[in-house]
Amino acid sequence: MPSLKDLKTRIASVKSTRxxxxxxxxxAAAKLRRAQEAAxxxxxxxxxxxxxxxxxxxxxxxxDAAPRLLKGTGADKVHLLxxxxxxxxxxxxxxxxxxxxxxxxxxxxLAQGKTIKILTVGKKxxxxxxxxxxxxxxxxxxxxAVRRLGYTNAQSIARDVLARFEGGEFDVAxxxxxxxxxxxxxxxxxTQIIPVSFEEGAAASALYDYEPSEEAILADLxxxxxxxxxFAALLENAASEQGARMSAMDNATRNAGDMIDKLTIEFNRxxxxxxxxxxxxxxxxxxxx
Amino acid sequence: MAESLQFDLVSPxxxxxxxxxxxxxxxxxxxxxxxxxxxxxxxxxLRPGLLRVTSGGNTDEYIVSGGFAEINATGITVLAEKALxxxxxxxxxxxxxxxxxxxxxxxxxxxxPHLVDExxxxxxxxxxxxxxxxxxxND
Numbered sequence: 001m002p003s004l005k006d007l008k009t010r011i012a013s014v015k016s017t018r019x020x021x022x023x024x025x026x027x028a029a030a031k032l033r034r035a036q037e038a039a040x041x042x043x044x045x046x047x048x049x050x051x052x053x054x055x056x057x058x059x060x061x062x063x064d065a066a067p068r069l070l071k072g073t074g075a076d077k078v079h080l081l082x083x084x085x086x087x088x089x090x091x092x093x094x095x096x097x098x099x100x101x102x103x104x105x106x107x108x109x110l111a112q113g114k115t116i117k118i119l120t121v122g123k124k125x126x127x128x129x130x131x132x133x134x135x136x137x138x139x140x141x142x143x144x145a146v147r148r149l150g151y152t153n154a155q156s157i158a159r160d161v162l163a164r165f166e167g168g169e170f171d172v173a174x175x176x177x178x179x180x181x182x183x184x185x186x187x188x189x190x191t192q193i194i195p196v197s198f199e200e201g202a203a204a205s206a207l208y209d210y211e212p213s214e215e216a217i218l219a220d221l222x223x224x225x226x227x228x229x230x231f232a233a234l235l236e237n238a239a240s241e242q243g244a245r246m247s248a249m250d251n252a253t254r255n256a257g258d259m260i261d262k263l264t265i266e267f268n269r270x271x272x273x274x275x276x277x278x279x280x281x282x283x284x285x286x287x288x289x
Numbered sequence: 290m291a292e293s294l295q296f297d298l299v300s301p302x303x304x305x306x307x308x309x310x311x312x313x314x315x316x317x318x319x320x321x322x323x324x325x326x327x328x329x330x331x332x333x334x335l336r337p338g339l340l341r342v343t344s345g346g347n348t349d350e351y352i353v354s355g356g357f358a359e360i361n362a363t364g365i366t367v368l369a370e371k372a373l374x375x376x377x378x379x380x381x382x383x384x385x386x387x388x389x390x391x392x393x394x395x396x397x398x399x400x401x402p403h404l405v406d407e408x409x410x411x412x413x414x415x416x417x418x419x420x421x422x423x424x425x426x427n428d
Contacts, residue, residue, distance in 0.1 A: 041303045048299065048366055052332060052359055151301040151370065208359075211319050211333040220318075220334050221357060224370065231301050 085125030
């Protein structure tokens with residue numbers, strides 16, 4: 001049975017833990033709001049962009065002159081998996097769910113006899129995948145120094161991916177990230193970015209004049225589209241990370257509270273037992289006289 | 290009667306403007322063009338340059354760094370990769386964009402010979418932007 005002093009120090013330490021988790025929760029809540037705002041700001045751009053590109057792709061897509069980014073390399077052999085995770089931990093299952101999805105997809109592709117390459121964005125995913133999958137790693141993007149996600153971050157990742165595509169390093173690229181639904185629910189999602197795919201019916205193409213030609217515009221826009229999709233994924237991920245951290249820290253705070261209650265009860269019982277013991281000793285001592 | 294058209298300027302990071310305008314002059318890839326109400330539906334890519342919005346006698350200017358514009362009879366939507374209001378466009382911002390263009394050009398010369406022309410055009414466009422707004426490239 002722990003002594004009174006032990007219990008007291010434990011209670012104090014759990015209390016300070018609770019203070020930390022509470023603070024982290026509040027910081028995450030503030031950051032979440034900012035991340036959500038950023039995601040919302042980006043939406044008009046992404047929506048318009050996708051509508052226009054989908055319209056163009058629908059009209060040019062069938063021809064042989066279609067850019068490789070749209071029709072693919074014609075092969076389906078080498079897959080690039082872009083695993084986007086957080087730079088920091090303590091955010092519940094956020095990183096693990098992405099990694100689990102990526103692992104499942106990677107195993108599936110290997111079973112089909114395909115070659116895979118893995119590009120990691122964010123330190124945590126790399127750490128989790130290092131043990132079994134490090135032989136497939138082809139690169140890593142470190143965003144830990146980035147304080148505020150900007151479009152330039154997405155552009156530099158896109159440039160890297162596109163250079164690899166141009167160099168014939170892979171045929172299909174898929175990104176893995178968490179889609180933000182709410183504070184308690186983030187959905188791990190896999191989206192194919194190369195070759196570019198569109199949802200059916202997204203094309204709302206009026207009869208436009210194109211300047212320069214349709215093909216030239218499409219060739220110009222598709223690489224930007226990759227950056228746009230990466231940027232959207234980065235923003236979703238940022239919001240999800242903060243959401244996940246917020247609920248994880250909320251849980252931790254509540255658990256710490258429960259633990260403090262339990263320890264306090266134990267402390268009081270022990271104290272009472274000590275008093276009772278002393279009394280018994282005094283009384284039996286007096287009786288013996 | 291002068292009709293107005295809806296002008297939207299969005300970048301990936303934010304929506305910069307959403308106003309009614311009389312005329313919008315955009316730096317199209319094949320040359321500047323001005324969109325007014327009733328313009329034929331057009332999609333054009335942009336080169337880096339100056340975007341001028343006229344509404345009720347007032348003129349607003351933005352610097353855009355490429356992207357594209359979608360014009361139809363009732364409005365124009367400009368999707369720019371990077372866009373800044375004229376007043377926010379400082380020498381530092383210009384230098385940064387110029388440096389980026391130079392870097393891209395240097396990289397193209399080294400690795401992608403077929404992209405050199407494009408990068409050179411981008412660079413000269415950027416320099417021209419500086420000339421337009423009175424910030425010369427200092428070199």
